[in-house]
Amino acid sequence: MRTSLNVSEEVLSAFDAVWRAEGIDSRSRAIREAMLEYVESHSRLEDAEGDIAAVVVFDYEHEAVIGELHVVQHEFEAVIDATSHTHHGEWCLEAAFCEGPAERVRTLVYRLRDFDAVRRVSVLSLTAESTEM
CATH class of the missing domain: 1.10.1220 (Arc Repressor Mutant)
Structure with a gap:
């Protein structure tokens, strides 16, 4: 095609x-x-079920979206355990360390992707299945 x-x-x-x-x-x-x-x-993200541990990394234009991102982070504070943040000029790189229901983490990822000023959102996750040998 x-x-x-x-x-x-x-x-x-x-x-x-x-x-x-x-x-x-x-x-x-x-x-x-x-x-x-x-x-x-x-x-992988869509099929995850149960509790997961995940790192959600995203970059964004600071001035364009910082207030709205803070609102989203507070909305998802039950699954966001910690964040790490760095500035690079007018852009920021943030990592949110998450743990909790896959559905909530997935919803957080999709919310972050909705912002025009967020350029990329990447997810690394562990489920119970991915930790078994």
Whole structure:
């Protein structure tokens, strides 16, 4: 199936440099692999049940969203055990260390992704199944 998408020249150039450096044979293959990684990541979060431990890392433009982010963090204080925060110019990088029901952590992640001034949200999680040998 063919499809098209709009991306900035800057993002496309960076993407092309990465897949070429990795030795992938075409942009199409690199896009397919990136899409599969995205789907797998989403599925892991979506399929998690019960209590989980997770680190939710996100970057955002400080002035554009800080007040609203504080409201969200307080709304989810039952699952956010601690946070770590650093500034880089006008951007911030934050890690929220979470523990609790997967549904609440998942909802937090989706809320963070709703903000235009939040650029990326990444999740690393442990479930009871992922800690068994």
